[in-house]
Amino acid sequence: MSKPYVVAIAGGTCSGKSTLTDRLEAVFAPRCKTAAFHMDSYFKKEPPHTIAPITRKEYVEHNHPDTLELPRMYEDFARVTAEGSDAQLVLAEGLFALYLDDIRERADLKIFVDLASDERLARRIVRFMAWGQTFEEVTERYLDTVRFRHNELIEPTRWHADLVVNGTLDNSQAVDVAACFIEKKAGLL
Template sequence: MARKPYVVAVAGGTCSGKSTLSDRLGELLGGAHKTLVLHMDSYFKKEPPMVIAPITRKEYVEHNSPDTLELPHFYADFAQAAAEGSEFDLIIVEGLFALYLDEIRERANLKIFVDLESDERLVRRISKHMGWGQSFEQVTERYLDTVRFRHNELIEPTRWHADLVINGTLDANKGTEIAACYLQNRLQAQNEAE
């Protein structure tokens, strides 16, 4: 009987280290196991919806809601990769909503939440977005007007679905190595059971 791939869902706030963790796990495990890392950011709609900031009432392009994603396309790609008999041994789904969306969370064998203090996430976001040409004021205004509200509404509550919470500083802890060791053992046990 063909087996299904082992699925890991990695969620956390903006700039918490989700992509870094997922890519590192993919690198650490990809040599011995056929691994796919699905980044939800790759599925943003070309024309995302708008959002009205709850306090200032300013309008922004929305990027912090599941409505901003091409969910049918994302679900189709995930279903194909995670199907029984798939070519993959391990699938890592990374994104803000990896633990929010029932279709991913309920299929995940391991659920990880990457935690990082909001001030450090903001500093990372400023650096990242200014590198893309946005001004300090544009980045911080948007964060304070909408991003933090969406985080508190949609992202932070999903930490309670996590099997493992990892410190997003990554370099200051062994979270990545612990997760990789656990996954290596699970994948090895799965192979031996066949």
């Protein structure tokens, strides 16, 4: 029994992390036992609050590792990535996939999904308005806290990445490049 090949996929809010993960899962699931590990599944039921650095307005925090149920997440991650687990390939995606040592150090391949901040904001507006928030609520929160957390915690993690890919994912080239590398290194040809 061998340990699964682990790919950590990080990037800013709405950068395309989940899309890349879904596309890689679609490529590999027909060929091997693939597990997608989504860090968003581990948000605390009652997340902490944060005070915006400029406006001093209080917000529910979702852009800091303290918002995650880390012990449960690490336990589940250790189980899915353990030698002898069912999975041959684990795709671990989330804002903090390259920030958290316990995830990053276990990864065989580290990918950072890069996308310009204006494009990430536009995607965030569309997504959160579809969930019932107003334009003003989405943009105010992004400008007050999300961009600061990105600059503080997420952007620096790109230096841990083995591969930085374009988050527009308009074509499949980033998926093809990542898949080709994974196939070769993980022996999933």
